[in-house]
Amino acid sequence: MLRTSLKALAILGGLLAAAPAAQAAEGAAHIPNQGFSFQGPFGVYDRASAQRGFQVYSQVCSACHAMHLMSYRNLRDLGLTEQQVAAIASQVQVQDGPNDEGQMFERPGRPSDRFRSPFPNPQAARAANNGALPPDLSVIAKAREGGANYIYALLTGYGDPPPDVHIAEGMHYNAYFPGHQIAMARPLNPDQVEFADHTPATVENMARDVATFLQWAAEPELELRHSMGIKIIVFLLVLAGLAYAVKRKIWANAH
Amino acid sequence: MASGLHNSDIPNPVLRWIDQRMPIFTMMQKEYGSFPTPRNFNYFWNFGALAMVNLMIMIATGIFLAMHYTPHSSMAFDSVERIMRDVNFGWLLRYVHANGASMFFIVVYIHIWRGMYYGSYKAPRELLWMLGVVIFLLMMATAFMGYVLPWGQMSFWGATVITNLFSAFPLVGEWIVTLLWGGFSVDNATLNRFFSLHYLLPFVIVGVVFLHIVALHITGSNNPLGIEPKGPQDTLPFHPYYTAKDSFGLVIYFIVFAGLVFFAPNYLGHPDNYIPADPLVTPAHIVPEWYFLPFYAILRAVPDKLGGVLMMFGSILVWFVLPWLDRSPVRSMRFRPIARICFLLWTVSFLVLLWCGGKPAEEPYVTISRFAAAYYFAYFLVILPLLSRIEKPLPLPESISRAVLGGGPLPAGAAAKPMEKA
Amino acid sequence: MADSGEATASGGTPRRDFLNLVTASFAAVGVGAIAWPFINSMQPARDVLALASTDVDLAPIAVGQAVTVMWRGKPIFVRSRTAQEIEAARAVPLNDLKDPQTDQARIQRDPWLVVIGICTHLGCVPLGQKPTDPRGPYGGWFCPCHGSAYDTSGRIRQGPAPLNLAVPPYAFTSDTKIRIG
Numbered sequence: 097m098l099r100t101s102l103k104a105l106a107i108l109g110g111l112l113a114a115a116p117a118a119q120a121a122e123g124a125a126h127i128p129n130q131g132f133s134f135q136g137p138f139g140v141y142d143r144a145s146a147q148r149g150f151q152v153y154s155q156v157c158s159a160c161h162a163m164h165l166m167s168y169r170n171l172r173d174l175g176l177t178e179q180q181v182a183a184i185a186s187q188v189q190v191q192d193g194p195n196d197e198g199q200m201f202e203r204p205g206r207p208s209d210r211f212r213s214p215f216p217n218p219q220a221a222r223a224a225n226n227g228a229l230p231p232d233l234s235v236i237a238k239a240r241e242g243g244a245n246y247i248y249a250l251l252t253g254y255g256d257p258p259p260d261v262h263i264a265e266g267m268h269y270n271a272y273f274p275g276h277q278i279a280m281a282r283p284l285n286p287d288q289v290e291f292a293d294h295t296p297a298t299v300e301n302m303a304r305d306v307a308t309f310l311q312w313a314a315e316p317e318l319e320l321r322h323s324m325g326i327k328i329i330v331f332l333l334v335l336a337g338l339a340y341a342v343k344r345k346i347w348a349n350a351h
Numbered sequence: 352m353a354s355g356l357h358n359s360d361i362p363n364p365v366l367r368w369i370d371q372r373m374p375i376f377t378m379m380q381k382e383y384g385s386f387p388t389p390r391n392f393n394y395f396w397n398f399g400a401l402a403m404v405n406l407m408i409m410i411a412t413g414i415f416l417a418m419h420y421t422p423h424s425s426m427a428f429d430s431v432e433r434i435m436r437d438v439n440f441g442w443l444l445r446y447v448h449a450n451g452a453s454m455f456f457i458v459v460y461i462h463i464w465r466g467m468y469y470g471s472y473k474a475p476r477e478l479l480w481m482l483g484v485v486i487f488l489l490m491m492a493t494a495f496m497g498y499v500l501p502w503g504q505m506s507f508w509g510a511t512v513i514t515n516l517f518s519a520f521p522l523v524g525e526w527i528v529t530l531l532w533g534g535f536s537v538d539n540a541t542l543n544r545f546f547s548l549h550y551l552l553p554f555v556i557v558g559v560v561f562l563h564i565v566a567l568h569i570t571g572s573n574n575p576l577g578i579e580p581k582g583p584q585d586t587l588p589f590h591p592y593y594t595a596k597d598s599f600g601l602v603i604y605f606i607v608f609a610g611l612v613f614f615a616p617n618y619l620g621h622p623d624n625y626i627p628a629d630p631l632v633t634p635a636h637i638v639p640e641w642y643f644l645p646f647y648a649i650l651r652a653v654p655d656k657l658g659g660v661l662m663m664f665g666s667i668l669v670w671f672v673l674p675w676l677d678r679s680p681v682r683s684m685r686f687r688p689i690a691r692i693c694f695l696l697w698t699v700s701f702l703v704l705l706w707c708g709g710k711p712a713e714e715p716y717v718t719i720s721r722f723a724a725a726y727y728f729a730y731f732l733v734i735l736p737l738l739s740r741i742e743k744p745l746p747l748p749e750s751i752s753r754a755v756l757g758g759g760p761l762p763a764g765a766a767a768k769p770m771e772k773a
Numbered sequence: 774m775a776d777s778g779e780a781t782a783s784g785g786t787p788r789r790d791f792l793n794l795v796t797a798s799f800a801a802v803g804v805g806a807i808a809w810p811f812i813n814s815m816q817p818a819r820d821v822l823a824l825a826s827t828d829v830d831l832a833p834i835a836v837g838q839a840v841t842v843m844w845r846g847k848p849i850f851v852r853s854r855t856a857q858e859i860e861a862a863r864a865v866p867l868n869d870l871k872d873p874q875t876d877q878a879r880i881q882r883d884p885w886l887v888v889i890g891i892c893t894h895l896g897c898v899p900l901g902q903k904p905t906d907p908r909g910p911y912g913g914w915f916c917p918c919h920g921s922a923y924d925t926s927g928r929i930r931q932g933p934a935p936l937n938l939a940v941p942p943y944a945f946t947s948d949t950k951i952r953i954g
Contacts (some may be wrong), residue, residue, distance in 0.1 A: 167823070208823040331803065335796070338799055
């Protein structure tokens with residue numbers, strides 16, 4: 097019995113282990129682990145960091161990158177008050193309509209509006225960016241191998257190319273981008289933004305904050321998922337003990 | 352029985368009234384209560400029940416997800432993300448459904464492995480086994496079409512590659528592919544029909560599962576010794592013995608399931624499927640979901656388009672004739688020392704194919720896949736038919752009860768196995 | 774796990790009964806808890822609850838006219854009432870009303886009446902917005918489905934509907950603009 101169980105476990109383990117190993121991306125450099133607060137089964141978001149990350153996104157990244165799945169109201173979950181969210185939303189002009197004359201019109205944003213996209217369509221985005229399409233960042237942390245660690249690595253991975261690497265016109269060297277040539281120029285520079293909480297705006301800090309923010313944007317359910325998961329697994333462990341005791345009792349006379 | 356009321360012995364008067372007119376309670380009692388079941392099942396025999404529960408979980412979560420999903424090429428991706436963000440517990444339903452597919456395949460693979468190891472496919476259970484293979488094929492079709500629905504990059508290119516498999520068939524191939532697509536490429540029409548069929552097929556599976564169980568309850572279950580029960584001393588009533596044992600196994604299964612859903616919901620998925628489908632850009636490295644990888648590896652191991660497709664389909668279709676390839680009268684591998692080793696090697700070849708399927712189509716993986724695929728087929732087509740003639744099995748125990756409860760020296764093969772001293 | 778088990782199991786029945794009971798209760802709690810996410814998922818989603826409010830410009834609406842706007846997928850009746858209509862609404866003694874409510878309690882500023890245009894009987898949209906519509910015996914709205922008649926304050930006066938037309942949450946953002954929701 098023990099042997100067969102072990103065998104079953106081995107098969108199961110083999111199946112589970114084989115899958116992602118099979119899918120590990122080739123080509124890019126190894127991505128260092130930054131030990132973010134949301135990692136691990138008890139992980140939660142560092143809200144201050146995520147709020148700073150939103151500031152970096154809105155002052156830097158949002159010039160080219162849309163986040164069309166996000167609404168301003170979602171920022172409430174990051175700890176902003178209703179007034180703060182309304183103020184942030186009202187700073188952007190969003191298109192609405194058609195009105196009674198059949199015309200589209202601009203109005204100040206409301207919390208229920210989606211984040212305003214920098215470009216009306218992908219073609220416009222390409223035209224403004226030398227043919228490259230800046231990806232939407234709503235779920236980027238789920239859409240890249242390595243998630244937030246990759247985002248941090250990419251943002252801090254700019255530098256001079258090794259001598260044997262030729263970089264094409266309009267491209268930039270990045271140690272962590274697959275293929276090492278990225279169309280996006282170095283986006284973060286020291287003191288590019290000013291944080292209200294006086295956190296020094298180093299490239300590393302900003303990269304860390306924006307990676308936290310993007311992870312939150314991609315997985316807003318993470319904290320609830322973790323806390324529910326712990327409770328459910330504890331419940332199931334107790335139930336497993338009980339079920340095993342019942343099973344033993346019933347089988348006691350069957351051998 | 353020919354006319355009048357059924358002679359019911361259900362004590363509760365209301366239930367008896369129903370039972371006299373439609374004896375479902377008598378049937379339940381007969382098939383799931385007192386049903387004589389071999390007393391020596393090990394935990395591998397839990398996996399049929401687990402698969403059944405898994406199917407119900409998939410149908411329940413799927414129905415609720417369909418209330419929010421939009422099967423349109425321009426809205427599908429965003430509607431899935433809306434489920435993740437805005438629908439109450441939508442993330443839970445979706446992660447249970449997505450990981451439930453993986454759990455379903457884990458459970459069913461172990462269930463099939465169990466059937467192969469203990470010879471459950473042999474007479475008189477050939478039809479039972481073949482119905483199981485039909486269920487597996489339906490599962491694969493359903494899972495494939497379900498994976499297309501989020502309309503991410505992997506959805507789109509998976510759909511493109513898999514539907515293109517049919518173009519390998521001469522003459523009718525192109526026609527079939529256009530028919531599957533409903534257009535000149537994978538597009539909105541394809542997404543719509545996949546959604547329709549993805550919703551339909553699980554209910555077809557329920558129907559075949561019902562037949563699978565009907566067939567099971569005619570022949571009765573196989574068991575780890577592979578010998579038929581000879582009398583009441585060899586069996587136990589299904590309830591409470593196996594209901595209790597299945598319940599325990601079910602809780603363990605839920606723990607694994609919950610671990611995936613709550614702490615690694617995207618572990619078995621692929622990041623590229625969070626990129627919306629783009630018909631102009633193929634991802635650098637496309638792979639199917641992990642549960643298709645062994646068959647995908649066989650496809651890639653063959654350098655010929657039609658040959659690869661035929662080998663891939665053949666690798667599953669060969670299961671249909673397994674009862675006639677393996678003519679050995681001994682069911683359980685416990686008593687077949689050579690076949691046992693050959694089968695465990697087959698298991699290794701399957702896992703190697705799974706591993707190779709996820710690797711890029713380059714050396715050394717192609718060569719490894721070829722050897723593994725060759726062994727995969729050789730086991731069924733050469734080794735088993737041959738062993739049926741030449742292998743000398745170990746002596747079988749006299750009866751299940753004698754083997755389990757003692758009462759005499761046990762044959763070597765069954766020794767040191769105090770099964771179910773739980 | 775009760776009946777047939779008793780017959781076959783050995784002595785220690787009381788402990789097993791208790792054990793069975795605890796285990797079954799645990800399992801029942803688990804199954805019950807599983808049902809909640811399913812039911813809850815059918816409630817309005819967060820984006821639906823956060824749906825934008827609707828702004829209405831009152832300036833173009835002449836006295837005696839009415840407009841219909843959409844709010845949360847429902848028609849909202851905005852009517853600029855004539856002096857006679859207001860007077861008629863206020864002259865009605867409360868005892869005559871099925872759902873007693875003063876006209877003043879239902880409006881914020883004269884002459885504007887803002888109500889949700891859904892009959893409180895079974896959800897049809899009553900007639901009475903267009904000048905050519907029948908407005909029923911009380912000059913307000915008339916529901917063609919089952920004959921409920923509302924007065925110039927949107928109160929139910931006749932027919933099967935139990936309640937007055939509901940007043941949505943709204944506020945004047947300027948003298949000629951309201952925001953509903």
